Amino acid sequence: MRYFKLPDLGEGLPEAEILEWHVKEGDQVKVDQILLSVETAKAIIEVPSPQNGTIEHLFGAPGDTIHTGEPLLEFAGEKDQDSGTVVGELKQQTTAVNPAGEQFFIGASPSSREYRDRHISPAARALAQRLDIDVNTVPQRNGRVTAQEVEAAADRAQRLGPFEPLRGVRKQMARTLASAWEQVVAVTIHDDADIEHWPAGTDITLRLIDALAHACQHEPSLNVWFDGDRLAVRRHPQLDLGVAVDTEQGLFVPVLRNVGGRSAEDLRAGLDRLREDVRNRSIPPAEMLGATLTLSNFGMFGGRYATPTVVPPQVAILGAGKIMTEAVVFEGKIQPRRRLPLSLTFDHRAATGAEAAHFMQLVVTRLQD
Amino acid sequence: MRETVFKTEIGLTHYLSADGEPLGELPGWSHEPEPLTGYYRWMVLARQFDQKAVALQRTGQLGTYASSLGAEAIDVVTGHLMTPEDILVPYYRDHILQMIRGTPMCDLLLYWGGDERGNASPGMGRDLPNAVPIATQTLHAAGVAAALKYRHQPHATVCLCGDGATSKGDFAEALNLAGVWHLPLVMIVNNNQWAISVPRHLQCAAPTLAQKAIAAGVPAEQVDGNDPIALHEVVEYALQRARAGKGPTLIEALSYRLSDHTTADDASRYRGPDQLKEAWRKEPLRRLRQYLVNLGYWDESRERQCLDEAQQQVQRAVEEYLSTPPEPVESMFQYLYAEMPDQLRDQIEMARVRGGGDL
Numbered sequence: 001m002r003y004f005k006l007p008d009l010g011e012g013l014p015e016a017e018i019l020e021w022h023v024k025e026g027d028q029v030k031v032d033q034i035l036l037s038v039e040t041a042k043a044i045i046e047v048p049s050p051q052n053g054t055i056e057h058l059f060g061a062p063g064d065t066i067h068t069g070e071p072l073l074e075f076a077g078e079k080d081q082d083s084g085t086v087v088g089e090l091k092q093q094t095t096a097v098n099p100a101g102e103q104f105f106i107g108a109s110p111s112s113r114e115y116r117d118r119h120i121s122p123a124a125r126a127l128a129q130r131l132d133i134d135v136n137t138v139p140q141r142n143g144r145v146t147a148q149e150v151e152a153a154a155d156r157a158q159r160l161g162p163f164e165p166l167r168g169v170r171k172q173m174a175r176t177l178a179s180a181w182e183q184v185v186a187v188t189i190h191d192d193a194d195i196e197h198w199p200a201g202t203d204i205t206l207r208l209i210d211a212l213a214h215a216c217q218h219e220p221s222l223n224v225w226f227d228g229d230r231l232a233v234r235r236h237p238q239l240d241l242g243v244a245v246d247t248e249q250g251l252f253v254p255v256l257r258n259v260g261g262r263s264a265e266d267l268r269a270g271l272d273r274l275r276e277d278v279r280n281r282s283i284p285p286a287e288m289l290g291a292t293l294t295l296s297n298f299g300m301f302g303g304r305y306a307t308p309t310v311v312p313p314q315v316a317i318l319g320a321g322k323i324m325t326e327a328v329v330f331e332g333k334i335q336p337r338r339r340l341p342l343s344l345t346f347d348h349r350a351a352t353g354a355e356a357a358h359f360m361q362l363v364v365t366r367l368q369d
Numbered sequence: 370m371r372e373t374v375f376k377t378e379i380g381l382t383h384y385l386s387a388d389g390e391p392l393g394e395l396p397g398w399s400h401e402p403e404p405l406t407g408y409y410r411w412m413v414l415a416r417q418f419d420q421k422a423v424a425l426q427r428t429g430q431l432g433t434y435a436s437s438l439g440a441e442a443i444d445v446v447t448g449h450l451m452t453p454e455d456i457l458v459p460y461y462r463d464h465i466l467q468m469i470r471g472t473p474m475c476d477l478l479l480y481w482g483g484d485e486r487g488n489a490s491p492g493m494g495r496d497l498p499n500a501v502p503i504a505t506q507t508l509h510a511a512g513v514a515a516a517l518k519y520r521h522q523p524h525a526t527v528c529l530c531g532d533g534a535t536s537k538g539d540f541a542e543a544l545n546l547a548g549v550w551h552l553p554l555v556m557i558v559n560n561n562q563w564a565i566s567v568p569r570h571l572q573c574a575a576p577t578l579a580q581k582a583i584a585a586g587v588p589a590e591q592v593d594g595n596d597p598i599a600l601h602e603v604v605e606y607a608l609q610r611a612r613a614g615k616g617p618t619l620i621e622a623l624s625y626r627l628s629d630h631t632t633a634d635d636a637s638r639y640r641g642p643d644q645l646k647e648a649w650r651k652e653p654l655r656r657l658r659q660y661l662v663n664l665g666y667w668d669e670s671r672e673r674q675c676l677d678e679a680q681q682q683v684q685r686a687v688e689e690y691l692s693t694p695p696e697p698v699e700s701m702f703q704y705l706y707a708e709m710p711d712q713l714r715d716q717i718e719m720a721r722v723r724g725g726g727d728l
Contacts, residue, residue, distance in 0.1 A: 007429020010633040032424045043635025050428035127723045147723055 001051060002078035003071040009038070009045050015067045016040045018060050027055045035073065038066075053078065120145040133157065169250030180311045183228050185348040188307040189360050193367035194330070195323065196337040204340075205243075205271065205297055206264050207367060208320055212295060213239050213260035215362035222359050223292050225313035226350035233350055234313075242291030242314070243271065245278045246301070252278045253311075255291045299323060304341040315350040318363065319343040340367060379577045381623075382603050383593035387651040389659030399598045402666045404449060408597050409657050409667070410675055411448075412441040415465035416654065417679040418474065419628075421687060422464075422481065426632040430691065432483045435461040436628035439595075440559050442653035443529075443622045445469065446600040447557060450608055451527055456517070457496040458510035458528040462559065466529070470496055474686035479693060486696060504534035507543035507556065514552035514617070525611035527555045533564025535578045541585070544619065548585035553611035555604070556582070556619045559594065561626035562648075566639040582619035594622030595653040598660075627652060 006016055016038035023035050032048045039045075056076035060066050120135055124147045128135035131154040138145050138153045166174055198207075216223040216239045225234045239260050242253040254274040259267060277283035294317040296308050304321035311317075321341035328337050342363065346356040384395055399405060419438055425431035437444065440462055448469030451457065457470050464477055471492035480487025480499065488498045497513070500506035510528030517524050534540050535558055547554040558578055562569045575581065582589035592603040600622065607618035625648035629636045636645075661667035698720045702713050709717075 005429065007427070009427065011433050032421070042633055043629070044637070045427065045635070047427050048424045050430065123720075123723065130723075147719075151723075 002075055004035075004050055004073050004075065005071050006038075006066045006068050008068050009040050009047070010042045013040045013042065013068060015065050016045070017065050018062050019044065020062055021058060023055055023058075025055050025058055029053060029055060047072070051075070119143055121147065123147045124150045127151070128153075137163075169247075169252070173250050176311060177309055180309050183312055184310045186307065186310055186345050187348045187353065187356070188343055188345040189356055190305050191342050191344075191360050191364050192339040193342060193364045194328070194337055195340050195367060196330075197368075198338070203264070203268060204299075204320070204323070205295075206268055208295055208297060208318070209241060209256070209259050209267060210264075211363045211366035212241060212293065212318060214366040215359045216293065217260060218362050219355060219359040221351050221355040222316040222346055224315055224350060225292065226315050226347055227313060228349065231349075236292040238292075240290055240292045242288075242294035243274065244294060244296040244298075245275055246298075247278060249281070252283070252288065253291060253294060254278055254283055254287050255289065293317070296320070299341070306343045308343060308345045310345050310347050312347070315347040316356070316359070317345050319345070377580070377583050379579045379583075379589060379591055381591040381593070382599045383596050384598040384602075385593075385596045385656055385660055387595075387656060389656045389661075389663060395598060396602060399601075400664070402661075402664075404601075405597060405657065406661060406666050408442070408445050408449065409654070409661060410679075411445040411465060411469065412654050412657065413675050414468075414679040414682060415441040415445065417676070417683045418464060418468075418477075418686075421683045422478070423628075423632060425478070425482075425687065431478065431481050433631050433633050434481050435631045437462045437464055439625050439627035439648070439652055440561060441465060442597045442600055442657070443557065443559055443594050443624060446597050447527060447529075447604050450601065450605050452524065453494070454522070454524045455608070455612075456513050456524065456526045458500070458506050458513060458526060459497070460500050460506055460529050460531065460534070462531070463499070463529055467493070467496070467499070470494070472496075474683065475689040475693070478686060478690035482690065484693070484696065504530055504537035504539040504543075506530065507534065507540050510554055510556070511543040511546045511552060514547060514554040514611075515550060517553050518550070518614075523553075523612050523614070525553050525555055525608045527557065527608070529557045529559060531564060532558060532560040532562065532569055532572055532578060533567065534558070535581055536564075536572055541581070544582050544585040544587055544617070547617035548582075548587040551614075551616040553614065554617040555607045555611055556587075556617065557604070558619065558621045559624055560621050561594075561624045563626045563630065563636070563640070565630040565634060566636075577621060579619055579621035582617075587617045587619050589619035589621065591621045591623060594624035595651050595656055597653065597657050624653075625651065 009016060017040075019037040019039050021036045023029055023033075029035065029049045030052050031050065034046045035049050037044060037046050053075040054077065055073055057074040059071050059073060066072060119140070120138075121144070124138070124145050125135055127147050128138065128150045131150065133150060133153050135145065135150065138149050141149055165171075195202075220235060223236050223239055225236070227233070238258045241256045241259045243256055245252045245254060254277070256267065256270055256274065262270070274283065274287065277287070291314060293314055294308075294311070296306075296317060297320045298306065299320050299322040302322055304324070306319045306321065308317040308319040319342070321343065323338055323340050325336050326339050327334050328339065329335075330337055342360065344356060344360045344363070346359075384392055384399070386392055415437060419436050422431060422434045423436060426434045444463055444466035448466045451470070457463075457466065459467055467477060468474055471494060472490045473492050476487040476490035476492060478487065480490075497506065497509055500509070507528055507530055510526050514526040517526060528543075530540065543554075544556065546552065547556070560569065560578055564572055577591055579589035579591050590603065593599045603620055607620055610616065610618055626636075627645070627648060658667060658672070699717050702709070702717050702720075706713070
């Protein structure tokens with residue numbers, strides 16, 4: 001054997017703590033020679049060597065906890081019987097189990113709490129191992145994974161191929177948003193701005209930016225960073241606006257600096273340059289850091305309302321949906337009017353509902369001016 | 370007026386001191402080289418097997434294992450005095466006794482490695498397989514003894530248990546039945562002073578465990594469980610009584626568990642080192658070896674040779690055990706029905722397909 005893995009030293013023990021190594025790397029050991037002392041939940045146990053050999057590597061130092069089934073040490077010059085990790089090497093599915101090999105070990109399966117808490121029948125585990133399916137990725141049915149589910153998963157894998165791992169920007173997006181979703185106490189407010197009076201050709205994005213700058217000036221409580229670990233806020237004197245830009249590669253959010261203090265022309269030029277840089281993938285990472293609030297103008301693609309995700313440390317994001325002409329009551333009469341749907345998500349840990357509602361009201365009023 | 374209606378006494382038989390010196394006059398047979406040198410060889414083998422079994426468990430190659438360290442004399446002597454027709458009802462420390470009775474060492478390892486085929490060893494003959502639950506085997510033994518009596522077969526049933534088992538109802542029930550039905554049962558209590566972490570003095574307030582049999586009308590006595598000569602005398606007498614239809618006997622063999630309860634236990638957490646050291650001074654191998662050396666039947670070179678042979682024998686069994694292929698998946702369906710029901714036939718097919726046919 002190449003790797004000597006921690007066996008179950010009691011009856012169903014998930015782990016053991018290394019107390020002391022009695023051998024070191026490079027030592028020659030004989031079968032049954034004491035290798036190390038470990039402490040389990042039940043006992044202090046001296047673990048002997050399963051074979052003659054030379055110690056190539058020790059995994060873990062005194063004080064480290066090793067889980068049952070994890071390697072304790074590696075023997076030098078032994079063939080790796082339990083690899084199966086070489087790329088392109090197919091795992092054999094129907095050969096006889098090598099009786100003297102690694103698989104004959106008793107009680108040497110991984111047994112962390114998480115692993116055990118899933119209801120997976122032993123038959124399902126055995127089958128999954130045989131079919132080279134990660135049993136932890138098999139969907140449960142009625143809270144259980146049985147051999148049937150494993151077979152179905154293997155069948156899907158055969159027909160559709162394996163899952164394709166995310167890369168680059170999409171992978172980053174998945175991580176960032178999942179982490180945001182876990183932390184933020186998100187509340188979303190919806191409203192519409194009546195923009196019937198806007199002249200044709202109005203730059204919608206610039207109007208939204210202007211409205212946000214206005215709202216931040218009069219209701220600065222959303223233009224802050226929130227530190228959820230320390231429960232602390234940092235207020236920002238200016239609005240550095242993250243502008244969501246969708247590309248084929250994924251979502252980018254370059255930052256438009258100090259939007260309150262710049263002219264419309266300057267902003268438009270800056271915005272165009274950022275978008276261009278994003279599309280050319282030439283935008284420096286620094287240009288995508290430090291946003292204090294985010295605008296997502298998704299209306300150009302479709303969809304009216306959303307519950308956009310706030311990415312910490314920011315506490316607010318405004319989503320703008322598709323402009324539609326609607327029948328609304330205006331000055332006592334039903335009229336067709338152009339309306340811009342708005343969705344404001346804020347982190348309720350950092351701001352009150354009243355502050356957010358006030359902010360939304362400021363945006364709507366400014367857009368309707 | 371008050372008169373005594375019952376009086377009894379419990380005898381303790383011992384012939385050798387802890388250092389192997391005669392305590393008094395010895396039985397004639399014990400001056401001969403056999404069977405005592407034979408006993409000693411088996412005891413050495415028992416200890417080697419035990420040591421290897423623990424090492425196999427510590428390296429993940431055997432399941433939880435109950436060591437027989439310190440109980441070798443009881444098993445070896447009893448095993449040699451039983452005839453093939455007698456029936457053994459063992460408990461979980463009787464590895465060497467099972468071996469003497471004919472179970473191959475490899476089958477014992479298979480059993481303790483979780484392979485049921487070890488329990489189906491043809492070498493077991495009519496003996497019962499190992500009992501892990503405490504004291505349940507005493508009732509089985511009473512039943513077996515009742516069968517022997519019913520069939521008028523002149524054989525003995527030998528049942529072993531630990532001191533902890535004597536606190537269980539099963540034990541009292543078995544003795545009661547053996548007494549009242551006059552069964553050919555030899556009940557041997559290996560009183561090794563510990564029931565896992567419960568010491569003998571917390572187990573029972575009676576000064577001897579043997580006297581529990583008196584209440585059931587069963588003759589009982591104590592014997593030094595580290596003294597092979599005393600064991601030979603006491604067990605042989607009880608076996609002859611049983612075979613001759615003279616009824617049951619309880620033997621309380623006084624020993625000491627020199628090991629942890631099982632490989633899942635750490636006795637140092639509840640047992641002081643001084644007590645253990647004192648127990649090692651009285652252990653059976655050293656005692657018998659000293660006696661044999663004093664008589665000129667044993668020496669350094671015989672000792673080395675005996676140890677070598679025992680280690681080789683154990684090693685061969687371990688290799689055979691480790692190279693035994695796992696059971697085919699179908700085997701879990703066998704032995705249940707004379708004719709396989711359709712439902713199970715379907716399940717076997719499913720297991721074959723899912724198991725790749727070689728699980």
